[in-house]
Amino acid sequence: MSDPLWTFDDMVSAMKGRPIGAHPPAIGGISIDSRTILPGEAFFAIRGDTFDGHDFAGRALSAGAATAVVSEARLSSLGKVSGSLVVVDDVLGALEKLARASRARSVARVAAVTGSVGKTGTKEMLARALAPEGEVHYSPASFNNHWGVPLTLARMPASARFGIFEIGMNHAGEIEPLTRLVAPHVAIVTTVEPVHLEFFEGIEDIARAKAEIFLGLVPDGVAVVNADNPHAGLLISQARMAGVRRVATFGEARDADARLDVAKLKPECSCVSAEILGEKVTYKLGAPGRHLVQNSLAVLAAVALLGGDLASAALALGSMSAPKGRGERVRLAVPGGGKATLIDESYNANPASMRAAIAILGQAEPAKQGRRIAVLGDMRELGPAASELHAGLAADLVAARVDLVFLAGPLMRALHDVLPATLRGGYAETAADLEPMVAGGIERGDVIMVKGSNASGMWRLVDSLKAELAAEADGDPAQDLA
Ligand SMILES: Nc1ncnc2c1ncn2[C@@H]1O[C@H](COP(=O)(O)OP(=O)(O)OP(=O)(O)O)[C@@H](O)[C@H]1O
Ligand SMILES: [Mg+2]
Numbered sequence: 001m002s003d004p005l006w007t008f009d010d011m012v013s014a015m016k017g018r019p020i021g022a023h024p025p026a027i028g029g030i031s032i033d034s035r036t037i038l039p040g041e042a043f044f045a046i047r048g049d050t051f052d053g054h055d056f057a058g059r060a061l062s063a064g065a066a067t068a069v070v071s072e073a074r075l076s077s078l079g080k081v082s083g084s085l086v087v088v089d090d091v092l093g094a095l096e097k098l099a100r101a102s103r104a105r106s107v108a109r110v111a112a113v114t115g116s117v118g119k120t121g122t123k124e125m126l127a128r129a130l131a132p133e134g135e136v137h138y139s140p141a142s143f144n145n146h147w148g149v150p151l152t153l154a155r156m157p158a159s160a161r162f163g164i165f166e167i168g169m170n171h172a173g174e175i176e177p178l179t180r181l182v183a184p185h186v187a188i189v190t191t192v193e194p195v196h197l198e199f200f201e202g203i204e205d206i207a208r209a210k211a212e213i214f215l216g217l218v219p220d221g222v223a224v225v226n227a228d229n230p231h232a233g234l235l236i237s238q239a240r241m242a243g244v245r246r247v248a249t250f251g252e253a254r255d256a257d258a259r260l261d262v263a264k265l266k267p268e269c270s271c272v273s274a275e276i277l278g279e280k281v282t283y284k285l286g287a288p289g290r291h292l293v294q295n296s297l298a299v300l301a302a303v304a305l306l307g308g309d310l311a312s313a314a315l316a317l318g319s320m321s322a323p324k325g326r327g328e329r330v331r332l333a334v335p336g337g338g339k340a341t342l343i344d345e346s347y348n349a350n351p352a353s354m355r356a357a358i359a360i361l362g363q364a365e366p367a368k369q370g371r372r373i374a375v376l377g378d379m380r381e382l383g384p385a386a387s388e389l390h391a392g393l394a395a396d397l398v399a400a401r402v403d404l405v406f407l408a409g410p411l412m413r414a415l416h417d418v419l420p421a422t423l424r425g426g427y428a429e430t431a432a433d434l435e436p437m438v439a440g441g442i443e444r445g446d447v448i449m450v451k452g453s454n455a456s457g458m459w460r461l462v463d464s465l466k467a468e469l470a471a472e473a474d475g476d477p478a479q480d481l482a
Contacts, residue, residue, distance in 0.1 A: 005029055005157060006098075008067065008084075011042065014101035015094040017069065017086035024066035024084055030098075030155050031060070032147065039064030045071070045091050046147055053091070057081060069094055092147060099153035099181050106156060108137065108163040109306040112182045114175060114213045115190025115226075116206065117353045119144060119166045121326060122190050122295045126164050128320055129303050129313035134161035144168035149178040162306060171199050172209040179216025186305045187213045188224040188298050192231040193352035197383040207231040211238030220245070222305050224298055227251035248277065248305060250297035258301035263293045267365045276300045276310055283314035287322040288363055291356040325459060327360060332469040338444025340370070342466070345451040346459040349379045351389050354451055355396050361449040362400025370445025371403035375438050375461065377431055377452020378409030387414040394418045404441070408434040409456050431457040435464050442469070 004026030011027050012019050028040035034056035037043055043060035045053030045068060054077070057068040061083035069086045070078060078085075088094040103110075113123050120142050127138040137160040139152040144166040156163050165182045169175045179187065192207045200206050211234070214223045223239040225232050228251035236247050250258035257277055264271040270293050273282040281300065285292055296317060303313040322328050325347025332340045343364065345357040354376070361372050374397060382389050391414040397405055404425040407416050416427045426437035431452070438461065442448060450465075452458035 003158065005155065006042075010101070011098060012086055015069070015086065015088055015097045017088045017094060019067075020085040020087060021082075022084040027066050030095075030151060031065070032151060034060040034063060034065075037063050037065050040066050042066055042086075043068040044095050044151075045069060045074070046095070047091070048147075054078060057085075092150070095147070095154055096150045096181060099150035102153050102156050103181065103183055105158055106160065106163065107158075108156065108160045109186075110163040110165070110182060110184045111186040111188065111302050111306060112165045112167050112179055112184035112213055112216065113188045113190065114144075114167045114169070114210050115188070116193035116195040116210070117350060117356075118190035118291065118295050119168060121292065121323075122188060122298060123164050123166045124323070125292075125295060125299045125317065125320060126302055127162075128316050129299050130162045130164075130306070130308050132312040132316055133308045135159055136162045136164065138164035139166045142166060142168065146174070146178070150181060153181060162308075167213060169209055169212075170196050172205065173212070175209060175212035176215050179213045181216070183216055183218050184213075185218055185221050186224060186302045187217050187221065188302060189213060189226065189235055190295060190298060191226050191229050191352065192235070193350060194382065194385070194389070195350040195352070196381050197385060198381045203231065204234060207234045208238060211235050211242070214239045214242040214244050217242070217244055222246045222248055224248050224250065224301050224305070226294070226298070227253035227256040228294070248301050250301050251294065256297075258297040258304075260293065260297060263290065265290055265293070265363055267363050272296065274300070277304045279304070279310055281310055281314045284318040286318050286320040287327055289327065289356055289360045291353075291359075325462075327357070330466060332442065332448075332465065334442055334444045334446075334469065336444075340442050340444065340446040340448060340469075341366075342462070343447065343449040344462050345449055346462045348454050349377070349451045349456070349458075350382070350453075351379060351392070354379060354393060357449055357451045358393065358396045358400045358402065361402060361447065364447040364449075366447045367445035370443070370447060372401060373404045373406070373425065373438075373442070373446055373448040374402050375406045375434070375448060375450040375458070376408070376412060376415070377456030377458040377461075378411040380411075380453040380455050382411075386411050390414040391418045394420075397423065406434055406438050406441070408452070408458070408461075431461045435461045439465060439468050 006027040031037040043065040054074040067084035227249035248257040270285045330342040406425040428434035
């Protein structure tokens with residue numbers, strides 16, 4: 001039997017908690033969700049935006065939780081609960097203490113990833129690249145905020161050889177406490193882009209906020225910076241100010257430490273040769289897009305800096321595939337016969353990821369009379385520049401040889417107004433209203449790429465298209481010719 005995640009005693013003493021009731025021998029995992037908790041896990045009654053975990057502590061214990069961590073202030077309001085409790089002053093604070101204890105006991109080499117886009121993708125790619133070396137622990141989904149980071153860290157098994165953490169932010173000051181908790185050996189900033197502009201004076205302030213990630217680096221830790229980004233200089237000087245002695249850069253720039261030599265961008269994958277910290281590597285990336293090639297340079301630099309083997313890491317990247325919402329390909333059955341390909345990019349959007357997705361559509365090869373179709377929803381949180389940033393996509397759509405564009409949302413009107421008339425497929429205020437126009441417009445051999453901010457609801461449009469046009473699991477575009 002493998003060791004438990006925590007012994008009850010170690011967990012309680014890390015949090016300086018007060019146990020009440022039974023002492024379970026071991027804690028198998030940490031959960032903050034009573035709907036998904038597994039027997040033997042500890043339930044932390046965290047307060048979210050809309051829920052307070054204390055309202056679900058009883059339910060978690062009935063579902064088999066080994067214990068529930070609750071606050072002193074809410075203890076009396078819990079009523080009669082049967083099972084073990086650990087009482088603390090503040091539950092989130094207790095989770096952070098447990099996370100700190102987890103980091104302190106760990107022998108893992110640790111990486112932290114931030115950036116305006118590409119955090120999750122880079123984290124997943126790095127996890128894949130390190131997997132041949134040994135046990136890798138990494139954040140699920142985008143667990144990158146004030147509870148996601150401590151939760152992921154508290155869940156790290158003592159046996160993990162590598163830990164990879166995504167750290168995100170909407171405001172200045174949010175990354176610093178999280179990176180100090182994670183104490184990474186390697187801290188990556190994927191890129192700095194105009195995202196969340198609403199909450200910042202300008203893009204330099206965004207760069208400074210991302211550079212907070214360097215404040216948590218262990219004393220001999222390395223900052224990994226995108227050499228091709230216009231804000232690389234600012235990031236590097238912030239790293240120096242944070243006391244970082246070693247910076248490794250990645251990109252196409254000739255003096256980058258992880259330097260791209262050649263990238264062959266294909267519809268379904270990329271073939272890359274690069275020099276990573278002095279070592280030449282040639283590899284295939286199992287998912288397409290120049291942006292993923294860029295991310296892969298950061299990943300391989302991190303592998304080398306964490307002491308992993310570059311050759312096995314590079315080999316592992318060949319089998320990666322684009323996840324749901326981030327480039328996953330799905331086949332659609334077109335009414336009247338034939339197939340079309342849906343590229344599901346519906347997980348969130350900002351100008352940088354929108355351009356990357358439009359470029360991927362440009363690389364795609366529609367079959368016979370098939371067309372490249374873009375279905376785009378609003379990009380939110382862009383502040384006063386929003387209209388301009390939306391309208392600016394027209395040039396990218398033309399450059400990518402997109403044949404038809406469907407648009408949803410009030411901000412996308414600015415793009416609709418400047419699109420060449422031949423490209424206008426349809427416009428609606430909402431994704432739901434746009435869906436029938438898109439479904440009715442798809443023809444045999446088309447490649448359709450859907451993208452928009454989460455709040456724009458384009459993922460619902462993807463779900464409807466899949467349901468309506470009887471999607472099949474595999475996305476082999478060669479079949480479109482059938
Ligand atoms: N280097 C990059 N440049 C531009 N776009 C990118 C880059 N890396 C990833 N993307 C695109 O950005 C989108 C979001 O990717 P991902 O989920 O990895 O980002 P994230 O930073 O984790 O986002 P979030 O802040 O929502 O957690 C995807 O569409 C992805 O294809
Ligand atoms: Mg993410």
